[in-house]
Structure formats: C-alpha cells, structure tokens
Amino acid sequence: MLTGLAVEKLGACFGQKQVLNGISMTIGPNLVTAIIGPSGCGKSTLIRCLNRLHETVPGARQSGRVLLDGQDISQMDPVQVRRTIGMVFQKPNPFPSMSIYDNVAAGLRLNGVRKRHRLDEYVEKSLRMGALWEEVADRLDKPGISLSGGQQQRLCIARAIAIEPKVLLMDEPCSALDPVSTGKIEELIQELKKALTIVIVTHNMQQAARVSDYTGFLLLGELIEFDETPKLFTNPRDKRTEDYITGRFG
Amino acid sequence: MTFDRYRRRKRVNVLVSALAFLCAAITIIPLLMILGHLLAQGAKAVNLDFFTQLPKPVGEVGGGMANAIVGTLILIGLACLVGLPIGIIGGIYLAEFGNNKTGWLVRFMSDVLNGTPSIVIGIFAYTVVVLPMKRFxxxxxxxxxxxxxxxxxxxxxxxxxxxxxxSVREAGLALGIPQWRVILRIVVPSAKAGIVTGVLLAVARIGGETAPLLFTAFGNQFWQRRLDQPIASLPVQIFTYAISPFEDWHRQAWAGALVLVAMILITSVLTRVVTKGQDRSMR
Incomplete structure (x- = not known):
C-alpha cells in the first residue's frame, strides 16, 4: 500500500520559543516533497516532528496532528512510527563502533532479524540501492567512519532503507557533500521514489527544483506556499516566495 | 625605543618559559627519585622466590610474597565485582537521564565519596561486613x-x-530502535575505550590502597583458600614488613613495593595504549 502523510495545524516549540506555527500540508505517496526556506525557519524541526524525533529534545513541545495513512502518529508507539518513517540526517552519522556491514545491519538486527544469510541479503540489497555496494563490497568489515563523507552519507541512506520504511525523511542530506556525491544522492532519490515517499529538506533551491514533485516554502515557522514544484518555482503566488526564489532576500 | 621594548619582551618570554620548565621538572623529580630508590633497594630482593614462595617466619632468610600478590589480584577482582556494575550503570544513568535533581544529587554524592579518606571507607566496611561476619x-x-x-x-x-x-543517538532512534537498546548497543559501545580507561585508572588507584584493608582483609601469612577468610595483600604486607624490626623483612618490603609500583605502572601504561586506540576510532 502506498503511504502518505498529512500534517494538520502543526505547531512546535522549544521551551518558550515557537518555531513552527499552524503548518498544514499533504505529503502524497510515492512523491518527493521538498521543504525550502532560509536558515532557522523551522525546516528541520518540521521533519523531525514527522517521526517524533522532535519530542526527544528536552523542553520540546508540539501541537496539531501528523497523520500517517489517516492514523495520528502521536497515538502510535514511537518505535513503530520510526520503523515506518526512516530518516537521513544533515551530517553523516554512522555508528562509530560498527563496521560498514554492521551499520547497515544495525536496524535489522535490533529489530529482530537474526539469520546471517537474511542479513547478508538485506545488507547487499540496501547498499546497492544506496549506490554504495561497488565501492565497499570488498571491505564490509572496515569501520563505517573510515569512508569518505559522501560515502558515509550513502551508508546512512542504506542503513535507513534497510529496514524498508514506507517514508524517508531527508534533512539536508547533501549539505556536507561535494557536487559529485550530491549528484549520486539525487539520482538515488529518483530511484527510491519508486518504492518510498520522500520528504527532503534543502537549502538548495536548484536541488528542490531538480528532485521534487511538490515544494513547500517555509518562512519564520510558517508555511508560506505549498504547491507543485514547477508551479512554485515559475509562478509563485506569494510575493515572499518570489523574493526568496529569486534571491532577493534570505 | 620600540627595539628596547622588543628586547624586554624577549627577556620576559625566556624567563617565563624557563620558570614553566622548572615547575614541570620539579613535578617529575619526586617520581623519578621514588622510582630510582625503589629500583635500587627493591631490585636486590626481587627474585623468583619472591613470586613463588610464602613468607618465611622471622629468623629464616628468604621466602616471598606470592600469597600477597595473588591476594591483591583477588581483592581487585572482588572490588571490580562491587564497583564496576554500580559505577558503569550509574555513569550511564547520569549521562543519559541525569539532567535533573536526582542526577545532581548522585553527582554531588559521588564527588563527596571520592573525597572521603579511604580509611573512613575501611571503617564503614568494618562496620557493615566484618562485624556481622565476626571475622576479617x-x-x-x-x-x-x-x-x-x-x-x-x-x-x-x-x-x-x-x-x-x-547525532549518533538520534540515528539509532530514527531506525526505530528502542531507547534502551540504542543506549546499550550503540552509545555505550561507542564509548567503550574510554570506559575501559576509567576502569583501569580506578584499578590502579585501589591497587595501592592500604588503610581500608588493615581492618577488613587484615592480612595472612599463608595461602588463602576461602573468600570469607583474611587475605594477604601487597600493600598491607609491605606495611607490616616495613615497620617490623627485622632486616630481612625490610628487604622484602622493598621488593614488595617495587612489584606493586610495577603493577600499577603497567596498568597506567595499558590505559594509555587503550586511550590511543580510542583517539583513532573517535577521530
């Protein structure tokens, strides 16, 4: 079944500081939805609300609802939510104590897959999907942190998709990478889209235009505009969106 | 004028550098003197017998401290059984959930405990273990x-x-791994080398403790067969021998001191080796 998300009047704050206000949007199944906006506008907080990672920060609060196929995720077990909704972070964060193989296998193992041949199978499949297999097949037992930054990020993507989530959240996955690695990850997004729903936060407007079907523009915690990507970039309805995408501020 | 100031600055620089070097040297000198003295006095008395024989009665020359060496190792082992689970699990609690009043209290108490003279802890052990058991x-x-x-x-x-x-914790949580497993399987292994270092340092510290053993483990001139019996240990054996009036026992005490310091030194070096490994993995 295809899985989509609906965000209803979502608000979020850290202590007294309100960072998101009344966000409503629909994230369609098997589509890539991009969130753009200037630094500090709440993009990361928004997607961290989608897998309930926001609430793990001390002092963080949240209002409104996030629905996963119609079900309110705040009523679900957070562990279950996060198994369904995977995440890739801004900075590559492989587990420092684990090898390449174990990094990919970690989610599976800790979710109860034990048989070696099954693990082997999943690890290879995920690394292939993460476009990393050819580069690491002969050194799976080396530490994950021995890889280059771009490879580490693809390792993290492989790790996230190994547990076969329905939705993948990507928080500026390319901001620490060079153009070649960025290109690889963008190709990967097009590939993954066939099986997953993707939400990607990005600083890079060209990237949003290249990879996404829908784009939302976030400013100071509010969703200014949300539309099909070509429409938002060629014919924005809001003056502020236009100013941002044409580079007049931000 | 400017040139004068420049020369003055140079002179002050040389002076302060020399002072810093001097202080550093003064720190090392006592250690080197102790080690040198120990080597000079102890090396004469250390031989194979010292590691394999029991202490001889007064008057007989020779014998060794084999039972005390083993005893010290046993005591360290027992101490680890008590101290490591509490210390490590407590430390994990403080790091992961200790951002509150309880955490503050535990941290404060542990600092106080750290400053408590070891003889006081010995008295405590005497009261709660030795008295009820009615023996050392x-x-x-x-x-x-x-x-x-x-x-x-x-x-x-x-x-x-x-x-x-x-970010490592979040990566784990984002994979749908329950928090307790994230902590035990991902966070703690990432800190393993550092924890081992802490443990080795603690072992090095208790290895030389004498005061708390005087009225708990007491000492023993023979092989100990049971854990509920008094047990010999290097520090106590050294203490007993050093204050005795016998020439031969003094020699033995020197040898014991040398062996004890060597054991602690090896532990410290081991700590360094482990820490180095960690530097590489944490990069």
Missing part, C-alpha cells in the same frame, strides 16, 4: 575497595558516554 575477610576488603572505585568509574563513564554525539 577477603570479601570485606573487596567491598571496601569496590566502594572506593565507584566514584572514579561513575564519573569517567558519565563523561565518556556524554561525549558520544547526540
């Missing part, structure tokens, strides 16, 4: 040493578990 025992000694270990281990564990970046 290895268990009581291990218990006292274990308590001395706790604060060192708890703080070392806390510091190193805290050093594991939040």
């Amino acid at each position: 025992s290895a268990l009581a000694g291990g218990f006292a040493l274990g308590i001395i270990m706790i604060p060192t281990v708890i703080r070392a564990t806390e510091e190193l578990v805290k050093l594991v970046p939040t």
Whole structure:
C-alpha cells in the first residue's frame, strides 16, 4: 500500500520559543516533497516532528496532528512510527563502533532479524540501492567512519532503507557533500521514489527544483506556499516566495 | 625605543618559559627519585622466590610474597565485582537521564565519596561486613575497595558516554530502535575505550590502597583458600614488613613495593595504549 502523510495545524516549540506555527500540508505517496526556506525557519524541526524525533529534545513541545495513512502518529508507539518513517540526517552519522556491514545491519538486527544469510541479503540489497555496494563490497568489515563523507552519507541512506520504511525523511542530506556525491544522492532519490515517499529538506533551491514533485516554502515557522514544484518555482503566488526564489532576500 | 621594548619582551618570554620548565621538572623529580630508590633497594630482593614462595617466619632468610600478590589480584577482582556494575550503570544513568535533581544529587554524592579518606571507607566496611561476619575477610576488603572505585568509574563513564554525539543517538532512534537498546548497543559501545580507561585508572588507584584493608582483609601469612577468610595483600604486607624490626623483612618490603609500583605502572601504561586506540576510532 502506498503511504502518505498529512500534517494538520502543526505547531512546535522549544521551551518558550515557537518555531513552527499552524503548518498544514499533504505529503502524497510515492512523491518527493521538498521543504525550502532560509536558515532557522523551522525546516528541520518540521521533519523531525514527522517521526517524533522532535519530542526527544528536552523542553520540546508540539501541537496539531501528523497523520500517517489517516492514523495520528502521536497515538502510535514511537518505535513503530520510526520503523515506518526512516530518516537521513544533515551530517553523516554512522555508528562509530560498527563496521560498514554492521551499520547497515544495525536496524535489522535490533529489530529482530537474526539469520546471517537474511542479513547478508538485506545488507547487499540496501547498499546497492544506496549506490554504495561497488565501492565497499570488498571491505564490509572496515569501520563505517573510515569512508569518505559522501560515502558515509550513502551508508546512512542504506542503513535507513534497510529496514524498508514506507517514508524517508531527508534533512539536508547533501549539505556536507561535494557536487559529485550530491549528484549520486539525487539520482538515488529518483530511484527510491519508486518504492518510498520522500520528504527532503534543502537549502538548495536548484536541488528542490531538480528532485521534487511538490515544494513547500517555509518562512519564520510558517508555511508560506505549498504547491507543485514547477508551479512554485515559475509562478509563485506569494510575493515572499518570489523574493526568496529569486534571491532577493534570505 | 620600540627595539628596547622588543628586547624586554624577549627577556620576559625566556624567563617565563624557563620558570614553566622548572615547575614541570620539579613535578617529575619526586617520581623519578621514588622510582630510582625503589629500583635500587627493591631490585636486590626481587627474585623468583619472591613470586613463588610464602613468607618465611622471622629468623629464616628468604621466602616471598606470592600469597600477597595473588591476594591483591583477588581483592581487585572482588572490588571490580562491587564497583564496576554500580559505577558503569550509574555513569550511564547520569549521562543519559541525569539532567535533573536526582542526577545532581548522585553527582554531588559521588564527588563527596571520592573525597572521603579511604580509611573512613575501611571503617564503614568494618562496620557493615566484618562485624556481622565476626571475622576479617577477603570479601570485606573487596567491598571496601569496590566502594572506593565507584566514584572514579561513575564519573569517567558519565563523561565518556556524554561525549558520544547526540547525532549518533538520534540515528539509532530514527531506525526505530528502542531507547534502551540504542543506549546499550550503540552509545555505550561507542564509548567503550574510554570506559575501559576509567576502569583501569580506578584499578590502579585501589591497587595501592592500604588503610581500608588493615581492618577488613587484615592480612595472612599463608595461602588463602576461602573468600570469607583474611587475605594477604601487597600493600598491607609491605606495611607490616616495613615497620617490623627485622632486616630481612625490610628487604622484602622493598621488593614488595617495587612489584606493586610495577603493577600499577603497567596498568597506567595499558590505559594509555587503550586511550590511543580510542583517539583513532573517535577521530
């Protein structure tokens, strides 16, 4: 079944500081939805609300609802939510104590897959999907942190998709990478889209235009505009969106 | 004028550098003197017998401290059984959930415990273990040493578990792994080398403790067969021999001191080796 998300009047704050206000949007199944906006506008907080990672920060609060196929995720077990909704972070964060193989296998193992041949199978499949297999097949037992930054990020993507989530959240996955690695990850997004729903936060407007079907523009915690990507970039309805995408501020 | 100032600055620089060097040298000198003296006095008395024989009665020349060496190792083992679980699990608690009043209290208490003279901890062990059992025992000694270990281990564990970046924890949580498994299987292994360092430092510290053992483990001239019996240990044996009036026992005490210092030195070096490995993995 295809899985989509609906965000209803979502608000979020850290202590007294309100960072998101009344966000409503629909994230369609098997589509890539991009969130753009200037630094500090709440993009990361928004997607961290989608897998309930926001609430793990001390002092963080949240209002409104996030629905996963119609079900309110705040009523679900957070562990279950996060198994369904995977995440890739801004900075590559492989587990420092684990090898390449174990990094990919970690989610599976800790979710109860034990048989070696099954693990082997999943690890290879995920690394292939993460476009990393050819580069690491002969050194799976080396530490994950021995890889280059771009490879580490693809390792993290492989790790996230190994547990076969329905939705993948990507928080500026390319901001620490060079153009070649960025290109690889963008190709990967097009590939993954066939099986997953993707939400990607990005600083890079060209990237949003290249990879996404829908784009939302976030400013100071509010969703200014949300539309099909070509429409938002060629014919924005809001003056502020236009100013941002044409580079007049931000 | 400017040139004068420049020369003055140079002179002050040389002076302060020399002073810093002098202070550094003064720190090392006592250690080198102790080591040198120990080597000079102890090396004569250390031989194979020292490691394999029991102490001889007064008047007979020779014998060794084999039972005390083994006894010290047993006491350290017992201390680890008491101190490590509490210290490590407590440290993990402080690092992961200690951001509240309870955490503050535990941290404060552990610092106080760290500053408590070890003889006081010995009296405590005497009261709660020796008196009810009505005898000195290895268990009581291990218990006292274990308590001395706790604060060192708890703080070392806390510091190193805290050093594991939040991003690693979040990566684990985002994979749908329950928090307790994230902590035990991902966070703690990432800090393993550092925790081992803390443990080794604590072991090095208790290895030389004498006061708390005087009225807990007591001492023993023979092989100890049971843990509820008094047990020999190097520090206590050294103490007993050093204050005795016999020439031969003095020689033995020197040898014991040398062996004890060597054991602690090896532990410290081991700590360095382990820490180096960690530097590489944390990069």
